[in-house]
Amino acid sequence: MQRQQQNERRVICAIERGYGNSDSDVGKLRAFFEVSSPNEVTPINSTKMFCETEQVFVTGKFSELKEKFGNKLFEVYCIPSFEHRDGDCRYVTRLGSCSDIKGLSCCQVFDHPLPSVTEPEVVLTSEPQTKSILFRDKDFIYGPFEYTNNTETSEGNKRYQVKAITTPINTTTPSFHIGKVSSPQYISSLYDKIHQPVLLGNIKRCFDSAELIDFISDDQIISTYGTKIAKNSEIRSFNKGTITQIRKSFASSIEQRRFPQRFQRLFEALEKSNSWEGNRKELIDSFLKTDSGKQIVDNYIHLNPDDLFKGERQSYLEQLDKEYEDKHNEIENLRSRKEEIESEIRKLQREREQVELNAVQNSDSNEALEVLTQKHKAQFDTEIQDKKKELDDLQSEIAGLKSKYRKFTKMEAIEDEIKGLDRDKDRAKERLKDMEEQVVEVQKKLKESNESLTARLLKLKPDVDALSGIAPRKKRESVSYNIQTLSTKLDNLDDFREELIDRTLDRLNKLGRKTDYNTVTNILTTLAQSQFTLFSGRPGTGKTSLAKMLGTSLGLQNRLLNIPVARGWTSSKDILGFYNALSCSFNPAATGLYELLTQLHKESKDSINGAPAICLLDEFNLSQPEHYFSPFLEMSDPESKRTIATGDQEAPYLEVPHYLRFLGTINNDESVQPLTPRMLDRAAIISFDEIEPDYDLSLGTPVSLDDSDIIPISGKAFIEAFAPKSLVLPQEIELTLKEIVDTLRDDKAEFGSAVNVSFRKVKAIRAYHNVTSSMYIDNRFVALDYAVSQHIIPLLNGYGKNFGTRLEQLKSCIPDEMEISHKMLHKIIRNGDQNMFTYGFNL
Known part of the structure; x- marks a missing residue:
């Protein structure tokens, strides 16, 4: 409590009333006493006028004051009011001037x-x-x-x-x-x-x-004097003789002479306790037979079941454990049966889709046959006319040749012509020999000049390095990218693919990354079908860790190359290296990518069936990918030659096999570069913000898997396992995809700027659906949902209310079963409305 100030008065009050409708939260207190000195209180207004209302006005936080003290009395420091009027309180106070009453005021x-x-x-x-x-x-x-x-x-x-x-x-x-x-x-x-x-x-x-x-109460008597009796070493049991002994021990005490009534009550309580022992059992038995006694027994059993039913409880728990084990085994059997049924469902779905596709193709071929026949008939007529014209030209040419070589009809003339041609041939050989000798001479001079320049350069290099402060570098230890692969038979691609997914899912779970069948299927399919796969999400969602665990689960070892992208990379020399013209050698970058590409190039040239290779680009968009990664972007096209120019005379090109895949992790904040439409069109983006981790399952201790114990499949088998058999979609899926694409391509002004969905994206969606539609058994739109969320939703970037209208129109086109796409689209619309109608996947 604060120190009393001038004109300040101290009173004892209670809550009177508050004014709940007031914005200032004020109220009044009822004053009962005024504290005139630390040990003196007087009824209010009895010795000195305090206030006619006998009240104190609280200027604020009245509700907190009421909550703190309730209906209890408390002490208040108050000061005179500056605006006193008749009927108003003369004194005011506040929350900080109120405290509990100390002592017996x-x-x-x-x-x-x-x-x-x-x-x-x-x-x-x-x-x-x-x-x-x-x-x-x-x-x-x-x-x-x-x-x-x-x-x-x-x-x-x-x-x-x-x-x-x-x-x-x-x-x-x-x-x-x-x-x-x-x-x-x-x-x-x-x-x-x-x-x-x-x-x-x-x-x-x-x-x-x-x-x-x-x-003093009976309990206080027993508590006070019973403790002294218990401490008496001479009293070891309790009976009638003990009470007499207790009387004697207290007979000469000062307390008994001072408070004889207390001890009389103490001895009466002890005698009652002693006599109680004799007939207690009889009274308890008779009482327990009454309704009240039965109620007490029932209540006791209800409150103390553990003590009363310990043996029965143990037996019951053992029975429950046995039943639990039986039920657990039954559940495991049912789960195995469920997996078998799901596998059968997938196979049946594949067969059904094949039947549907064949039906679609047959119906299309019957309708198009007549048109094709008319078209081919006109084409054949044109070709016949062309062939006739070509035949006439050949006949004219034959006639000219006959006229030209008519003079060689005789054998002697032909032999003379042959001899003349042989003489021309000999003269041409002599000229060729002279030219070859000249070339050898030039090469010799160039070699001598080159050796001389190289010797001079080697002689000058130590001096140049010393002047430049360049210290000699140790040769970097080489990393082996060559690993053994598992020989596989691709007789049944569907079974092989499903076995690969199950095996990868099991290894990820053992590594501590608890995920589901659909997620693993989606990631493996996207990785196998897309040259560039990007993991997008907030920091801490496990993008990089899942990529590394995926490499471990596939047994890739060093063929999962982790490259942390640095800010400021501007060309391919930052990630690959460059050709040094002075040393006539290629200087590889520290990323290890050149060494990996060299190994893959050797496998391609030697037709070695190598394991899959994944280049993990961590923080992929920390620098602009189109700058440092430009040589690799064109590999997303099927017609790409898949070669990288090095500038090295000894190995000017590196051939990159199809089973090298690029996997990147990206963030969407101010520290990174936004992905351009060119990059978005070539990459499949998997959003980790939509993947909900199972935290309860992730609490277990992960098992360490040795990479060397896992033999990977070949890269060719990995690509073929997820290759589509056809790009034809079922009719319902085809119509849904067409409506989505048409909605985005619609160039009406009321929808804002259009979104271009390229043929590359449509083809990727068709390929993805063809492979995975029979593997997702939740509903028929799950495969399309994954494909649209990874290939189309990331393209949605635009400005203005009209573009928001386009997104709302797109939302109405997407079926409710496509939950992932719906959720991502709803997030884009919500964030765009909050950011001045600026819509984007990366916002």
């Missing part, structure tokens, strides 16, 4: 006879407002008492257990005693007004000369 008085010391229980019509209470009977006041709330009566009043206060009023008052004071002793300190609680202040002064009454 005042107690609430209840009109009630003094309760019996053996049964100190009272029923009060209202809850006490002070920590200690007093009872008034006629002109006498008894107390102070401490109280505890026990129960409520049927009328709603509360029943309290009372006892003498623990700390005596003064040093002369014995413990467990209360005082009795008459009206002249307390009347000047009594606050007694209509409709207000009766309160008595100056408790210590009023009870200074009070008549003392011993109000």
